[in-house]
Amino acid sequence: MTSTIQTEAVVASPSVFFATHTPLAIQRSRIDGRSFNNAGETVTEEDVRDDFLNRQTSTKTLLMPVVGESGSGKSHLIRWVRERIHASDDRKIIYLEKSKTSLRHVIESLLDGIEDEEIAQIRKDIRQVTGSFDATSLARRLIMQLSVALADLGKESVSGKKRQLVGPRGVSLLLQDPLLQEQMLESGKFIPQFAQHFLSDRESEVERPPRFSLEDLPLSPEAITGDMAAPTRQIFGILMSRPELQGLTVELLNEHLDKAVREISTLGGGRLLGAMQKVREIYARQGKEIILLVEDFALIQGVQGELLDAITETSEREGRRVLAPMRTLMALTSGYFHDLPETAATRISASTGGFVYNLDIVLEEGKTGTEELASFVARYLNAARVGRTALEGTSNGSVPNKCEDCPVRSICHDSFGVSAQGYGLYPFNRSALTRVVHSLAPKENPFSFTPRNILSNGVIPILNDAYSAIEKGAFPSAFFQDNYKGVKGITRSLPNSVSEEIDARDPLNAKRRRTALEFWADSPTQLSNLEQGIREAFSLPALDSLTEKPISTPKGEAAASEPDTPITPPPRADESPVLRRKIQVVEDWAADGSRLTSEEANNIRTVISRSVLYREDWLTPPVKPVGLTEADKSGWNLKNVKSSQVSIEDASAEAMNAGAAIVLKRNPATGEFFKSLIRIYADADGIRAQDILRLASMAEHYRPAMRGRVVRSLERADEDLIVGLRVSLLGAALAGQVVPGMPIEALYAAAFDKGQEWQRPDSSCRTELWMTRLDNHMQHRAGLVDTLLNSLGLGQGVGTVHVIDATRAMPLLQKAAEKWDLSALELPKWAKSAAAPLRAGWEPLLRGQFHELKTLLDEIRERFPRASGPGDRLVQQVSIAMQMAKAEGITGPQGPELETRAAAMADADWGSLSALERDLSRVATDLYGEQVESILAVVAPIRSPHLRAMYDYLKVADSLLDTALAAARLQTENAVSDAAEQLAGLLEEWKQAADGARTDAEAGE
Template identity: 35%
Template sequence: MTSTIATEAASPSDAVLLATHTPLRIRSRGDGDAGDFITEREFIDAFLNGPVKEGVLVAPVVGESGSGKSHLVRWVYASLEANPLRHVIYLPKAQTSLRDVIERLLRDLPGSQFDEVRSKLGGLSEAVSRETLERKILDELAAAVRDVQVERGDFLTKALVGDRGLYVLLHDPLFREYLLRPESFIPRRAEHALRGRGVDEDDVPPVFTVDDLPLEIANVNNASDLARAAFRKVSADSQMQVAAVKLLNDHLDVAVMRAANLGVGSIQAAFMALREHLVGQEIVLLIEDFALIQGIRRDLLDAIIEVGTVGGIEKYAPVRTMMAVTHGYYSSLPDTFRTRAEASSPVYVVDVDMADVSEGTDRTAVNFVARYLNAARLGAKALEDSAPTTPNACERCPLLDACHAAFGASDDGYGLYPYNESALRRAVAITADPERKSMFNPRRVLARMVRGVLTEEASAIRDGRFPTANFLREERARDREQTAARRQRDLPLAELSALDERYNEPERTRYLLTFQFWGGVSFNVRPDVLSAFSLPPADLQFDEGTTARPPSIENEIQQRPQAATIPPALQRQLEDVDNWARGGQLSQETARTIRTVVRRALVADISWVDPIMKAPLGPVLSRAVPDAGQISRSVSIAGARENLAQGISPILRFEQTPANGLLFKSLLHFQVAPSSAPDALIELRRISDECRSDVIARVVASMEYERTQLIVAAASLIAGAALLGQLALKPRVRDFVGAALWSGDHYVRADNSRSDQWLQTEAKYLADRKTAVVAFRAAVGASQGGGAVHAVDDPRVRDIVTAAAKLVDSFAVDETPSWAREAEQSRLRLVAVIDRQLSEWDAAVNVIRGEVPEGVSYLGTVDAVKAATEMGTNQGFVRANLVEVESANVAARARDFSSVTQLESAIELARASDGLDRWSVVGRAVGDEAVAIAKYLRDTAVWLDAGLRNAEGRDLAGTLDIDADIETVLSKWGDIVTAGEEANGE
């Protein structure tokens, strides 16, 4: 079926071509005027029967690629009737190699001159490989640009010619290798010369561009000195590069001809010989695309405008030349040629303005597509069998009346099914060339909306699934990427939203396409069209007054200010959102505005009561619910640029839907004028309510206030409180709660028995603990504004503390939340000091037990020391400060010796325990009395021992007259010392 839909003019047979041919709109343009429309018959009559001035008539047919200009040339060729006085030469665009073109020009012509050219062509095709031709083209191009004569004042070209210009670059091995790399310009040009235009290649012929110049060679130092100098000259100056490209292109045809062993002017001479040979006849030269003729264009141009009548005598046969060419290429032809051509004939323009097509003021496109649809229904054989007439396939269809009533027909009566006129016009517009959307492009229409759709959607049409999501998918996607001004009109967002809410895929897309194309961008689609597509009547009763969620968003047109009163910046954002809701990308500025509004709503008016906790400050919220540069981690928008790392899950994500487009528009209005969009406030409240639990959870996680973290922190705080003596030895739940919440404010340890290392470590822990307790209280308590926590959630605290009490001996420091980690590390350092502290207490107890053994009275010992002090003083035996000794004796008499026993018990219990029990014992232990007693006994032993040695020394010298009292003192001192030695095992 689709074999009849040819996108290239030379492809179909004459019968198919004539059956599918739609009369083109042709403008006959004279010097400087816009041109008048003429019919094809008027055109062909002027071309074939108009006067030939001095043997020359050149009718340029100008249009953009795909506009139908080549088709017109092919149609003229198919329409020609046999005429012995006409010698017709047809050069199709599919056969544009050197060999093809010259053979067609010289076909069936006898003579040595023609045979010589044919012989050279045979050598070109048989003996020359593409690689050889590439090198020869490069050599000939180098030679051509070296010998160019430069006009005075053309300094750029002057720098490029001669032995030190482009010539040296084209011959240097390094640059030559670059210019001959695969797929670069010279190999492609050689391939064109040998094979002609490829099937999938553009109509635009290969010519040098700045990108083809050897400007990106990294190892330029490997080139010769002259080549490097030329390279620097060209690469450093963009104007020089443009001049180089022009110089190369100007001499490219000459280089190709010389590379093919065809002398410059040989084709011109052969064609002039042909004209001389055919005097008395006319030559009709039809060129489908002059730009694609390789190598011989200059010769051919010169030959077809050469006058045929010299001195009133016809020396050469007249030539009627019809040549299809793009606007740009025609403008680049030599001025002499264009002047002669336009003096002989008008320029004919075949471009059709898309505005006429899409707005329904012209049925060219409708009739054009309908002819191809009819040809597709008939098939190539039926068309060829019925030639020269073209039957209407619809006439044999039993559904003709119903089908034409539903889908319509062309001016010729050809049915438009599966299109109707509305769908056809939109499809034509959407398949237009993106670079020339204002021009009707028959080739694209045939390739995509006729052949493409009939092929890709064939089974869907048969099975009642048409149109599917694949219907013109690429074209629709490309259209969505256009700016709002260039994009096809679409349903209002409110209607798109209603469609989204009512239907799921694939029905939603099928209805949407039907409304967009067959309904003329409305819900008003004929019931018989829906029935033909197996779609039930649409269940959509929508109008601008209908309300849906949220009420005034659906009716935004009535609610919002008129466009004239909307600030330009807001208008741009509204258009941006509209574009986004239809599949485009949302600009960063608009996305940032929307994200900011929504994010502000997410964190506003949250009551921190579930769980109860102190309201977080701004920096905490910014970390948990990111804003500024990372706001997309809080509010993500599909179809907007955002650098979300893998694994990041935003709090809220807006999909690219019409409903969200309506919401965004409402939010943008609200941002500028809150009173104009009360519905936005309702929506923001709904969004914040839906997201509140997630926001709170993220804040809790960010602050490390999750239950497991609080349990570990509480365990650390309980353990620390125990080390500071703030936990009972047999604690209950309320004791644990008090220990966890105790901040240590105004804490001073009354016990002076602790070592300096203990006291320093304890002070550091106490300072760190305060920070951790403040955070813990904030996690479980409430405050007024930014003040301190004034109340805690008792049931929750009890739950946390109960779990913490079970964990207190078994958690690791890296399990604590960061806000409690420094305190935990300080606590562990305090734990590490315990053994040292126990050792110091042990030493004190050992001193006491050495001086006051079991069974010896401490007070009796103190009294004996006091008596010895008094008696020894009179004899001069007290070898210490008497006042201090007496004061120490008095203080010692007041000490509570039971504290020694208590300390001994604490040391023993601490050594027998571990974990919290050990920390509590050590934390609560009081050793200041015992340490003071140990110090007193140690100091007393020192001076007593010194006094005794002094007394004994005097006795041995025989200088001491001892009476009974002194002897008693010495005996008592000796007993005290001896008792101590025995207790020490000496």
Template identity: 35%
Template sequence: MSDFAGFVCWDKSTVTATIATEAVSPSRSVFLATHAPLDIHRTPVTGGRSGVPRVVSEQDVLRDFLTRPTNNGVLIMPVLGDSGAGKSHLVRWVAARTGSTSDRQVIYLPKDNTSLAGVINLLLADNHGSPFDEIRADMARIGREISQTALERSLLDQLAAALLEATPGPPQERALLGKQGLYVLLHDPFFREKLLRPGSLIPRRAAHAINGRDTEDGDVPLQFTVEDLPLDLTDIDEAALVSRRLYGRLASDPQLQVVAADLLQKHLDVAVMQATSLGVGRVYDAFLEIRRALAGKKEIVLLVEDFALVQGVQRDLLDAITETGERAGTQVLAPVRTLMAVTTGYFGALPDTVRTRVDSCSPYRYELRVTLSDDGARNTRAESRVVDMIGRYLNAARIGRERLDMLGVEDEASTPNACATCLVQEPCHSGFGTSSAGHGLYPYNESALLRAVRASASPERPDVFNPRGALARVVRTVLQDHEDDVRSGRFPNEHFASKFPPSRMETVLPDAVRARINELDPGAGGRRQALLQYWGDGPSELINLAPQIHDAFRIPQLPTDVIDAPTALPSRTQEPEPAGKLSDRELLPASVQRRLDQIEHWSLRGESFPEDLAREIRQIIRTAVLSRASWTDPVMKEPSTAILDKAWPRSARTVSIEGAAEAIARNVQPPIRFDRTPENAVFFADLVRLRAGIVEGTLQTRLRLDRLAELHAPTARRAVVSVLQSGDAELVSALRVSIVGASLAGVVVPGASDQALLNAALVDLTGFVRTDDATRSPLWKRALERHLSVRSALVRALREATGVSQGVSGEVHAVDARRLLPLVREASTKWRVSTDDEMPEWARPGYTPLLTVDDAVTEELRRLTELVAAIRLRLPIGTSLSQTFKAVSAAIDAGERHGFVRHTDLRLLRARNGAAEDLSTRALEVLESDLSSLDTSSSFETRLRVAAADRGNSLTRLLDYLEENEAWLDAGLAMPTGDESSEASELLRRLGAVVSDWSLLVSARESGS
């Protein structure tokens, strides 16, 4: 292994101490050692119109700024650019080259001293007496005598007062001013608490006044926006009525919200000045006093590193530096040259009067902007300047701040090159390259460096170089985070690649090449992909890089025969086809190509997976899985679309794609997951082609889709079973409900055969009526009626969970008895239901009525016992039913002749008596036997078997027969008569004997004997 393998030429702690991401942070030596020429665009401005920009140097800016005549004592030269473009760097460079002299006083406001007291002290430096000392004393009280909490509340008070006194403007403004406007909300304790929540604007603005700029604030000024209005309140009832009314209008009117935010921002600076005791106009007066004192002696050079961050004094300061210095040909105020860095957007928001004064001072505007591409083509000049700049910072990181300060570095010439004495300089520079100044780019080469720089740019402007982002991510973060990775042979890796996703401006390593790498190098495939993507500039084919790069990162070169072999799948980033031949892109429909491009951007550039494409991919995979799902093993009815949508939804809950917008609960684990890998990108691309009818070249994807469907089809089936609640445990509970319900109908009783139990569980019983319904107890009849009213749905669900049908909408025509019989046996081991049962929801309607079965059995057994007693009271044991028929017939005949029969229709009475001759006491004897078998130790199932049996209507017919004859016989016996014939005497004797026997039985039962 060579000395270059895992070589590290920097130290993390040195990097941290040396490389700062802000222009104002590094020491003077580090700043000058790393300074590189800037791309400054100078645009002529005439009559408010911009001309053609020209690139100039910082020396040009310095010369123009210091030598251009002022306009009546005023020169304001803004340096424009986006956040992080290097504006502050240019201002600091000018400050380093511009010192105070006998005819010039320099006032320098850096970004790291933007507290109100700090800004005031710098503005008023070297000026003493009144009013300067009074202003300093008032500022010193902030944070010392005036706490942040007090300042926050004072800010709200002063803001409310400013709005109360503000001059009304447009109608929407007028609705928010005055005592019924925003003044109300700012004084309402409820809303004040919301406006003072940690992290909201007022506390941040108060903190800025005390401590200055927070690094998390960046270059964005602390301004009121709609997002700072507390419009997300749910406990609004705690506010006063007038406040609730105004809040209601604000919450429902987006335009009014904008007006409210603008009003608050418009008066915020005034509120800051009043709340801090600075007061409006005091800084203006003090600065004019300085200008008066220096009139005719010196000019003032004011350098502001970020004007947006000089908050609280902007208004007074603008007025003071734009005040004309000459009056009636006499200089009364010292001239002021102001160079201020300001973001382009913030400058555009300044008052028109300020921008007009700026344009009148200078015919140019300066803007910092390094564009890495021009109309899609690479800007090699700009790239070279970027490489040179990063090279300087890499060199400084190797040397360290301490040594640079000790050497007193003033420029590039006085800055040593750390590579000059390095033992591995030759292989390092040969493999990784250098900047034009000879600074080694290791651990980058030019390709990797520029790709990382582009990835650090603003997503809105990926072609514009962002120095701050590059320093933070490309230099500082990588050298800190990956020092150990480089040393141990783990660099580059996927962690590095995730920091710098390629933009659409760049070529990318095709998915086919990435997949091939994974196949050849499964252990280090991710590292080799990152190596080719960044250090290899995203080649369209599998290649080796310079051997020194492979050596340094401990990634072996691939054998030549592997490199020369074609990739398994064609790349979509190949060289152009020969003239006259259509490329693959031109042959594909535009909609298909658009989707393929989206997949490429997702896979290779780290972009989000489009929502519509994700839906399409999920639907293809879902359809494949469901088509393989079996509804016959075990048998069940094919589920409906609604059930499938619920069990196997068309969403990320089923098929999750990394990078897609997916609202998945943390406890949900999608059964199918696709990570952001080249294999999955190829798979998705082929699915899109297949959907468009393009089959060629998709064999591997079709085989993978088939394997995927086969693998997850059982999961889909289990999901359907879960939604249907038709697993074995649920079916056992539901079958028990159906069987117990059938027992209420007398269809089955405990102890029945398995086949009888199965038939009973699946019988519908629509329109069913028990033959003994007339004698059933009220509780029994009520439970049966309620169960039967919902039984059809219960039985239908049981059949569909275990049966087959013709299609989704057809009726079940066969059930899986082989599966059902064991479940029925298990269900019938217990015939009692309780609230502790784990019951599927679809079985609950049929289950609830059965909770009263215990009481119904008890009541029914009592009723059956009373029925037996009523019959035996009239037909004692040992009395023949046939003899009774004959005796009653004879009594009718005899009684008719002697007038003992009191019945309206003797023919009907004889007919009923004749019809009763088919009655039998068999049912009575069986019931008596069943009842006698019960005692206090009898099980519930035994008691249910006796209570549930359908005993027909013979018992009620027998009782009715006996009770009817008893009635007319009692009536006849009660009649007085003088007929003493032997026939009548015999009749009376016989009837009296029967009545006597019945009376004895009744007496015996009533006495409990």
């Protein structure tokens, strides 16, 4: 196949060349300065040849350019003209092939057939120069020669901002820096490619750039090093900071490349110009006209300037012909034409009458050129079928038609179509070819038709792929699907509804069938069968109850088709323009691969998000339902739904968020589903039943994800609830309601109690810090418990919770009760206020309360030892003693106070002292090594409310008895009365008994 389908005209043999030659679409475009109009008179190859050979000019020189973008067929036209110029004795034909780019080959071709001493020396010098360099050394030499050329430029020789760049301290310094030179010598840069082609002919179809570009400048920031000389660093910095100077630098390099090449190749000083003049003189004497055919003028750099001067110099001087007439037909790109020297552009305009031949072909929107495209490709397809050997064996230029003896010709031509010349288009058809052209065209010019591009990137790879893929029943293959796609706004996309139906009816072949319908059936508006021949060739079975899609073009007739415009389903009568626009946006997203705009994406996300929330019944496990507003604030957005919640492939501001709860990929079914969602959002009709079912299924499926996200956002996950329950237990302990180790039922009751009825009657024996923290906790406890109830209970609607899910709550509570400390926990926001009094300084708080109780008990026991008997009897005895003292007038001023304190002790439970004593004894006095839970179990319980009153009473009684005893002794000594003596004895006896009991108690300890 590759021996007959050649992308380079010069490679093919004459037989293959003419067998595959398709008349080119050529325009005769008028020159406008250094550019030309893209529109003009359409001409044929014969017109170009005749104009080239017969146009008369006053100078007897003709410079006729053939312009067009790379691959447009310029060299093909040059080759065709050469093949159609008959040999004669009065012509010398010089043909410069684009594949033979070496300077040696160019010079030898130009000087071929001339025997002259001066010319022989030039040949010798060129051979010596090109033989003494390799590509690397030549590239370095070129850089240095460019540096010299720019350093020698005076500021007066240039204008404008270029003056900053020339001279010995300008751009020349960059070309001398070793590191910057290495950047210019990197693979893919202009200089090394130029050097390679300068020394040897081109070995591949890859074209080198014709000139320097911005990418060739060594201006990467990494290039600055400490070794860079200061002047070099200065010009480097100027160029880095001023982009306009970078473009001027590129211009300078391109302008002086020829001079650098001439100096290296010893062609300086006008040697080539002189040699070409001598060649023309010799042929003039022989009466010959020189025909110069140049396939790519840009590739003969280094000699372009002098060559242009030589080939445009007038043949006559003083009325006498001294130089041979010269006709030059040269191919050059449109961009290169714009960059021609002013003198060359002027001479071209003068010699051609102000015209160029333009090969930039455009397929117009009305499919003008479709038949030309079919004819062009069909010739290559036929040549590939016939084969090179058979083509070269034909005579009279006739080309066999392989289709004539094909056993499936009839069905093949009916299904795939046939060109006007009778060549079958299999495996293409007109629709497929047109779409391939658009797929390969530049985005900025989607109607551009470039023959080389079509052959090298379209026809050849598709045929190579199809050869095996069709045999395996796998065409259109994944290769075809990946490399050839529709162009939005140019080619119609297969309606998404058709794609969805294909997925449902033929899932095994869905991708292939979609591609076949899009390319070979021009995207029908309804699902239909491909023509029989295409179905059978591509192994796509017919679908039941469908008609065939007529897609072939009658033999030899032009395709009649409407412009390629996107297919939009007929609008519903009840749909507003806004709704229709939104539906089309979704269609473009699903069918064309366009981006889903933010408005439509948000509509879709909103409907899905709300559906998921509405589906949640908050019963598994039971919790208080979350309303719309609370859900929107708690992580499940319902208004401005973000892609982190509902991710849609290729939606605006979307990168397929990996953490999204819901991820929706682009496919036909999803596209139709989205259309229904858009209608739901707009409260419009036309919603499909299957889409309602899918929405309900999605809502059910993603309900747990929504619930989980809300729970996480509200910090209601199990780990958060465990922390909240622990905070509640610690607060209850601070209030004396629970202690570590209590039955789970008691803990359960306290954990969900807001504490509104709780009292701490033993506040008199609590530290000030304990009571302050208890008050602070109780201020926030109701909110804490409400959150726990809402998270673990069930209410009516969004009302008060009246049932707690004990099955779920009990395990969490047990986990919470494992430790009675918050120091190592991360608190949910809703628990922080209630937890603040229970966190920092928690252990010091417990230790302080322990010491408070221990000290108070010790003070009481110092005055009321364990062996003293019942406390109420003590109060009674003290009361009797005080009455006797009062009768004797020796009670002192504290008597009334003692009576008051005794009255306060009426209900005191003196037995609670033993319980407190027993509890305190369970932990070490210094608390060394004791766990928080052990200390809390001792200090948290509610103690007797009279502990502080007991201490105060004993303290006053002790002081008063001491005073009364001293007074009684004094009266006894003075023998005031028998009663005083009796009282003194009683007081002494009671005092001794009390001291003795204390001693016994201390000994017992």
